Amino acid sequence: MSDDQALFDKGLPIRRAVLGAEYVDGSMAKADDFMMAFQRATTAWAWGWAWGEPTLDRRTRSLLNLAMLTALGKIPEVKLHVKGALNNGITVDEIKATLLHATAYCGIPAGLDAFKAAHEVLVAEGALPGKK
Incomplete structure (x- = not known):
């Protein structure tokens, strides 16, 4: 598994918990191939890497x-x-x-x-x- 995939997998449940599954799943469902690149990046980087870092609650x-x-x-x-x-x-x-x-x-x-x-x-x- 790539590092980006691991961060995505870590970030997706955090993103859903904070922003709401309906919002997150809706954003993912509406994304075409072009926009899915952003969805994957924001989920991995913002949610998996930043929000998933344990120092701050x-x-x-x-x-x-x-x-x-x-x-x-x-x-x-x-x-x-x-x-x-x-x-x-x-x-x-x-x-x-x-x-x-x-x-x-x-x-x-x-x-x-x-x-x-x-x-x-x-x-x-x-x-x-x-x-x-």
Whole structure:
């Protein structure tokens, strides 16, 4: 078995646990040969290699991801990883504190975008009440 295959096999269950099997399996099912190269790479490298490394727990990795994705302005990924953070047991207050910390270092526009994205997901997931 190649190293990439071993990392893929290690990463796939982690990716499913964090992001949800429905999302991950749907992404894999929709991928043609061209996009499957990316699916394999992200599963092996991000999930098998990075998330599969045992030093940091999944909660810590979720908080790091939210801060880094805020810094990068990757709002669709912020949304995805807010849901993943909930799956990893992160509370709404911990998400808020992480986004406030990222806002202090990344700036108000980046923080505002991340807060809006997180709020949308938290309401959709039932972690926050919708506006009355």
